[in-house]
Amino acid sequence: MNLDSLIAPEHFNVASEITKHTSDKVALRWEDESGESRTITYDALNRRANQLANGFTSLGLKKGDKLIVMTTRLIETYVIYLASLKAGLVISPASELLRAKDLVYRLNHSEAKAVICYAPFVKEFEKIQEETPFLKYQIAFGGEVPNWLSMAELTDGQPETFPDADTLREDSAFLAYTSGTTGQPKGVVHTHGWGYAHIRIAAQYWLNIGENDLVWATAAPGWQKWVWSPFLSILGSGATGFVYHGRFQPHKFLQLLQDQKINVLCCTPTEYRMMAKYDDLGTFDLSKLHTAVSAGEALNREVIDIFKKECGILIRDGYGQTESTLLIANVNKDESKLGSMGQPLLPEFVEIVDENGQPAPLKQVGTIAIRSDFPALFKHYYKNPEATAAAHCGDYFLTGDRAYKDEENYFWYQGRKDDVIISSGYTIGPVEVEDALMKHKSIKECAVVAAPDPIRGNIVKACVVLKDGISGTPELTKELQSFVKNLTAPYKYPRQIEYMDALPKTESGKIRRVVLRGK
Structure with missing residues (x-):
């Protein structure tokens, strides 16, 4: 992989990676639990995003302003994200699982000027008792909400063209908060240039997405993995994304994979584990699936073996963090290495280091580390220079994950520190x-x-x-x-x-x- 190919032009807006595919080709194929379905083309998606971007600017929102987005697996979600990037807003994804105490922290810490929320989820925002001095606008869609602006009204009559904000590759595009298993979550800042590098690493070298593929990435909006795969990787590749708005059920997921003739699948380890335990796994025709990948945490070897035996599918594990992009993956089919994390996609940037930040010997467990000048590494932890500094040692950013590497540079995961x-x-x-x-x-x-x-x-x-x-x-x-x-x-x-x-x-x-x- 050529390093220069990962560096975006100086003046760059990551929305252009999606809008360059503008055509009457279907961008998204959506279905819900009841069987209702809709599609939207790249042209229509761009026009709707332009209308919303004009709506944002009509409110006075400008480049660099923070926008908290709480939504679910809907076509409108893609419109919102694309419009926000085109307007130069910084998107902060929020899961519907968050509660009022989580939301008020994010609102005030990020200094968000606006919230845009799926109507069924607004109740947690309305429970907030504390002051939110930076918040000016609350926008809802998918239903009328008293005292909230309507996204439909905001876009009604707006022009279908919009000049993208003149953003630099170093300008912020996303503010993603970590899962926060201990203490308050950290705000991870990603730039427009990060998105450029991410598409070229994850979409091309791991997901193997082609323009003619139908791709199903099951991640939900609200965490960075949705930005990674369902949004940037799929639409940035000019492919068609399949979106299923419904609960996870092993039989239903397998039926959809078969009936929709999915070509590329990106699932969580938990979803793969549940499907692997399904008694009739081998009865489904998944022959159209040329790529199946897993990310989020280590996938058990047993699950990989079951899918290979029952379906003839080799699930390839991949590793990355909110702070980076995909770093390590099984990109070939060396079955003697099944169960490993795989190899670094850019070996010169990923290393196992000891407690002094020095490369560790072969077979010695150490910390997975990323060279600080990696093009797809986060900019910093928002308003937290101490945590940013503490996460670096020498020339490396320390992931906190432990592993060792073997003679062929395959990494073997040992758990978090x-x-x-x-x-x-x-x-x-x-x-x-x-x-x-x-x-x-x-x-x-x-x-x-x-x-x-x-x-x-x-x-x-x-x-x-x-x-x-x-x-x-x-x-x-x-x-x-x-x-x-x-x-x-x-x-x-x-x-x-x-x-x-x-x-x-x-x-x-x-x-x-x-x-x-x-x-």
Whole structure:
């Protein structure tokens, strides 16, 4: 990959990566649970975005102003994001799972001038009691909301042309807040130039998106992964995006993959795990699917094996962070490396470093680090120079994720820095234990954490969600412990197993191990 090809022109607005595909080609194919469906072409999407951008400017919103967006999987979401970028506004995605206390922090910390929200979600904004001195406009769509501006009225009669804001590649485009598993979430600032580099890395080298592909990326608006794949990667590639507005159900998702003839799929590990446990997985015709990828957290080897055996599909795991883009991925089909993170897409920018920020020897566990001059690295943590500085060591940004690399430069994930378990002097990565447990027929989902022990310092504890109809018993606990001993080094087996109805997760679907450790 040529480094120069990742650097945007000095005057650059990332909206142009989408609008350059303007034509009567279908940009989005949308469907909901009831079976209602709609489509929109690239031309129509651009015209509607131009009307909304004119509406924003008519209110007095200008380049650099912050806009909090709370919405869901709707065509209007794409219109809002495209219009905001064209107007030079800085988009701050907000999940509908956030509550009033979360929203008031984001409103005041970001100094947002406006909120645009799907009407069914406004209730949490209306619960806010605190002052929000920077907020001037509240805009709703998808229904009338008293005392809120209507997006429909804001766009009505507006011109269908709009001159994009003259933004520089270093100008801010997105302000994405981290999941916030501890303390207040940090605001991650991404530039227009970041979007340019991201499309060329993730869409072309990982998702393998072609202009004629129908692509389904299941991420929901409200976190950075939606910006990554459903928005920038798909529309920036000139492909057609499939959007499903409905609850996750394994059978329904598999049926849609078959009936829609999806070519590229980007799912969360949890969705893949649930589909892998579906008894009739192998009965679906997924032959049109040429690329299936997973991101968000490590995907268990067992799940990869099931999809390959039942469907002939090789799921390729990928790794990145809110602060960056896709960094490491399985881009080839070396089956001896299945279960690894893959290789860095730009090896000169990604390294395993020791506690001093120096490259670690082969097979030595260290921290995954990104060279600070990487074109698709975040600009800074908003209003938090201390956290920005603390995340850097020498020439690198430290991700906080632990791994080692082998002789072929494949990275092998060991967990977050805080997730690694030290027991009786042994260093144990939770992922290997989780992989072993997931091979057992009774387990639907699991997470492994450290539990304090007066003799060993810590012991391995497994928090397990069982498949429907199976109960946790002392006999099953012993069976699971023996099962893991037969698959991994004996010292890694879980000495404690707790059966749970569900695992705590962040709004983006990642398991909150910090909560499990706290128990």
